[in-house]
Amino acid sequence: MTVRQDDRLLDGPLLPVRCRRCDAEVLVRKASWEQTSIQWNAAARAACTGLSGDPHATCPALRSAIQEAALTGAIAVME
């Protein structure tokens, strides 16, 4: 089975964002202010302390780090 890539990543890659609470580093892409993709790895997942409640929520501390990265231009918001 060939592993295929999401073509959308060609238009805008995933970029690192670091959480300021737990120091986890994840990869993030924002196609717009309201759209967010977050790719975790094992180290980041183990470091995060903000996912203990609802496992489907986005860690609030990470969410604000991403918001800030988008505002400062550390990650591009594609729209």
Added chain:
Amino acid sequence: MTATEPDAVRAIEAEAVSSRFARGWHCLGLAEKYRDGKPHTVNAFGQKLVVFTGADGETNVLDGYCRHMGGDLSQGTVKGNEIACPFHDWRWGGDGRCKKIPYSRRVPLRARTAAWPTMVQDGLLFVWNDPEGNKPPDEVTIPVIEGATRDDWTDWRWTETTVHTNAREVIDNVVDMAHFFYIHKSFPTYFKNVFEGHVATQIMRGRSRDDAREQRDGGGGGGPRMLGNSSVASYHGPSFMIDELTYHYEGYDLRSVLINCHYPIDQDSFSLHSGIIVQHSDALPPEAAEATARKLSDFILTGFEQDIEIWRNKTRIDNPLLCEEDGPVYQLRRWYRQFFVDVADVAPEMTDRFEFEIDTTRPVESWQREVEENLARREAQGASA
């Protein structure tokens, strides 16, 4: 790598479907169905299986063909705790061993057939499939569904349908927000996916559609108006989805649990099941809850038919072309791949947490306009009639 030419024709690509069946727990339906003292034929994982419940109450799954001369055990008879072959009466136990040959002094060595681990939970029968032949690990579980065994919930309403396509099509629905509007007449307003470990989740909220009469009237019959729904649906492994689905009505909420599960029959077909239970409440006493469960079950079946009609005519596509308002199809398939490789080859990328939240601004605008147009057209037609 070929350069992406903007004006080059996009080709649809599809590799041959893998001949391997997913590792994991697969639900064969209501456990009760297999407790009638008769053997049942189940075509699954490219084979014929026999499912039978012995006098001890244990439900067993064996390869359907007798190792003696190839008789079809699912046409046999349950005798005690064993299944007796219709051809020469060899007796096979749930552990896959031949226990007795009534006309022979002893059972030959090697008289052992394939047996699948089984589990009964919440009134459902599960079978463990593993091409590597390992036992189910303790951490790979199906969560207990609280309402399934409680008195203040209805019993399961269960349906089974054979679908003639590869099971990947039904998995893709996890990330396919837009089809819920176009195929199922729902109206998603919020949509997020989280994949982690062997669990893939879809979180969706929606409003009811005024251009769909059943929804506007709250299921018909002048009941309370339905406002919308909230759903958290997770695949636990490759085939069993539990959807905690709440319908919001004017004045109350209706809580239900929907099961959407399947097992592969072969590469090109699968058995698609739905189950639903509904919680009783002040607004919904037991009888009304039963009626609602029945109605929801029909509604889900209609939904399946809508999907099936699409699947019947569509082509398999390994390289879907996505817009930014589509969900993470590629990442979902990357997650799904973990069930088709050896345990040793499960890569971190298949199981690492991944979150994807869709920006629904544009979809909601566009769908609202479409709903209004539909209503205006209907009104104009009504006026001229």
